[in-house]
Amino acid sequence: MRKIRKGDTVQVITGEDKGIRGTVQRVIIGRRRDGTRDPNDVRVVVSGVNLVKKHQRRTPDVRTQYGIIEMEAPIHISNVALVCPKCDKPTRVGFRVFEDGTKARYCKRCGELID
Ligand SMILES: [Zn+2]
Secondary structure, three states, X not given: OOOOOOXXXXXXXXXXXXXXXXXXXXXXXXXXXXXXXXXXXEEEEEOOOOEEEEEEOOOOOOOOOOEEEEEEOOEEHHHEEEEOOOOOOEEXXXXXXXXXXXEEEEEOXXXXXXX
């Protein structure tokens, strides 16, 4: 079970965008050369964070934006912290295991379950 998931609100804790909050749009799990998942290479795309300018050619599809467009580039998951929906602060995440075997995340700051 991952600490940060799509749809979570996170805050950037290091780098140029430090302090910015956004929503996780995508979680990208890196792959090793043999195709297996690399748990140390997990990156996230966060709305409004790590914006890069991209030159997009005009395409036959009129729905595609063209010219210089800004888009979010992925950042490493270790550069963001989950924002607790209860105490509204960036926090570390712990896991609780219940008697029926299900797991849930909780905020290590205020102790509230996150989901
Ligand atoms: Zn909290």
